[in-house]
Amino acid sequence: MTTEQHDSSVYEQIRATDRFQELRRRYRSWAFPMTVAFLVWYLLYVVLSAFARDFMAIKVLGNINVALIFGLLQFVSTFYISWAYARHSAAKLDPLADELRGEIEKVEK
Template identity: 85%
Template sequence: MTTQQHDSSVYEEIGGSERFQELKRRYRSWAFPMTVAFLAWYLLYVVLSGFARDFMGTKVWGNINIALIFGLLQFVSTFLIAWAYARHSAAKLDPLADELRHEIEGNPAAADGEVKA
């Protein structure tokens, strides 16, 4: 058996395993709702900018209006989502992904959590 055939069979086996399916479920259960929430927030900003010009033009302090604040909050929310994803990944995804990686690489002790890389 060639290395390529061996590699594809290992990945097919891992891809069908319950632990890999759990990894995908954990990722999707966080990424999809967060994506929907961010897109809704972004579209709210766009719609308000287009159709609620008086509201968005309301001065808050000096020349700073609601549109500018919402625009800056887009950046803040992007960084917060990236930070939250890094925490989620470190806590929920990386340990399981490491187990699967060690299993694929043939280090069963590491897959059981006995050896840390």
């Protein structure tokens, strides 16, 4: 048996475990809804900018209008999502991934 065949069989075995499936479920249950939410938020900004120009042009404070606030909130939401994912990953994904990595390393030795 070659090393490549051995390596792939180890990964196939790990992939078939309930814990690996749990890791995938945890990742997907966070990443997919957050991706959809961000895309909806981004597209709302684009659509409002294209079709609701009067609304986006409303001045809020001095020369700061609704469009500028929405644009800045795009950056804020991006940083928030990154921070929230890092917390989620550290709490829910990393411990399980570390366990699985340890099992793979044991088998490969």
